[in-house]
Amino acid sequence: MSDTQHKKPDREWAQAVWKVVSEIPAGHVLTYGEVARLSGAPRYARRVAQALRWAPRDLELPWHRVINAQGKLSMPAESPAYARQKALLEAEGVCFEKEKIDLQRYGYQGALDKLFWGEFA
DNA sequence: AAGATGACTAACT
DNA sequence: AAGTTAGCCATCT
Numbered sequence: 001m002s003d004t005q006h007k008k009p010d011r012e013w014a015q016a017v018w019k020v021v022s023e024i025p026a027g028h029v030l031t032y033g034e035v036a037r038l039s040g041a042p043r044y045a046r047r048v049a050q051a052l053r054w055a056p057r058d059l060e061l062p063w064h065r066v067i068n069a070q071g072k073l074s075m076p077a078e079s080p081a082y083a084r085q086k087a088l089l090e091a092e093g094v095c096f097e098k099e100k101i102d103l104q105r106y107g108y109q110g111a112l113d114k115l116f117w118g119e120f121a
Numbered sequence: 122a123a124g125a126t127g128a129c130t131a132a133c134t
Numbered sequence: 135a136a137g138t139t140a141g142c143c144a145t146c147t
Contacts, residue, residue: 010144032129043142045129050144052128066128074128081128 013041017051024065027092028111029101031069049074064088071101 016039024030030038032045041047048066055061064085068074075082077099086096094106104110 033131036129043130044144046127046143047129049128063128068128069130085128 010047013039013044013047014051014054016040017048018055018059018061021052021061021063021066022059024062025111026062026065027094027106029065029067029089029094029103029106030108031103032066032074033069034108035066045069062088067101069103071103071107072099 017035020035020038021030032048035048036042036044039048052061052063052066055063073082073085075085089101090096094101101107102110
């Protein structure tokens, strides 16, 4: 193993990321930037992606609920992973519109609005 | 050690 | 609305 495995200066932060992701309610999504912010590291959107990539399988993290700020899935559209993520989300009731997800509805703000105002749109 | 890379973003065009 | 540009920051070459 390389010594990079031994380093991990932000191992704790990675755990915070995993926790945030694990708490995303089914049927909702967060953007990488939001996960970064909620885990206490505002400009670490790209690191969130890495933290997820390295996440232990046994955490059974709902990684599919993390998408990019444009409401799209951040994988090659033809990759198996893309299809898998999309299927998981659709199974939770998340609708795609031209391969895009309505963040107003399923995103962070959408969840808060739903909390305060209940179901509408 | 320097440059390329990425499951990213915000700001422009 | 879709494409480009410029920041971002730990890893990987």
